[in-house]
Each structure stands twice: as C-alpha cells, then as structure tokens.
C-alpha cells in the first residue's frame with residue numbers, strides 16, 4: 637500500500653493522496669480541479685443519521701466511530717481517549733462520534749445494544765467492533781489493520 641493519506645476534494649470529489657506532513661504544513665491542492673483540499677480534522681467529527689452515508693460509508697479512509705450518549709458514564713470516561721486518537725490519527729482515520737439517543741436509526745441499523753460501542757468502518761462496511769470502555773492501546777491494536 638502506498639504511503640500518504642487520502643483527502644477527498646470537496647469540490648470535485650477526487651481522492652488525492654497527500655503526504656501527511658504536507659497536509660499539515662501547507663495547503664495541498666486537488667490534482668484534478670485545483671481547489672485547496674480540506675485539512676484533516678483534528679477533532680472527532682459529529683456523525684448523525686443524516687450524514688452517516690457521506691462521512692462514514694463514503695470515507696476514503698477507515699473510520700473509528702464512537703457510539704455514545706450523554707447519560708452514559710463510561711462514554712464520558714472514553715471521550716478524552718477518542719479526542720486524543722482524533723489528533724493522533726488525523727488524516728489517516730476519520731474519528732467520529734454518534735449520539736445514539738439523537739440518531740436511533742443508525743444505532744438500530746447496526747444493532748448497537750450497549751454503549752460505548754466503537755465501530756471500525758472501512759470501504760463502507762463495518763469491519764470490527766469494540767464494546768465497552770477501552771484503552772487507547774486496545775483501540776489502536778484493533779485499528780492497526782485498517783490504517
């Protein structure tokens with residue numbers, strides 16, 4: 637597999653392969669239409685029933701999705717780990733958070749029974765799932781195959 641990260645052009649949809657340092661230090665442009673590519677997100681993106689298809693199933697990179705709810709204690713404990721992973725993996729993995737109370741359609745579709753649940757999605761399909769509170773190391777271990 638080639639090195640570098642893939643950034644999808646917001647203008648024409650072309651997938652551009654960019655070296656990670658270039659994406660952070662200067663603004664790479666789309667090889668097809670020439671617009672400036674979006675910087676990789678350094679914080680978890682908010683995933684909803686409405687944008688799940690675009691942000692998760694349509695992601696050119698693997699997605700780590702944290703399914704959580706405000707009333708869930710372990711979810712709050714996990715939150716800083718998810719935020720740290722979003723910074724650490726920016727551009728290589730899309731890290732997202734989905735509130736299962738506000739987005740019951742997606743939670744039901746994937747049969748999420750308890751939270752926190754972490755889903756790993758690659759090429760539009762769920763490829764792995766971790767249920768319950770996890771350490772950063774445990775999450776990275778499972779993600780490694782999809783980086």
Ligand SMILES: [Zn+2]
Nearest residue numbers: 645648666669
């Ligand atoms: Zn473009």
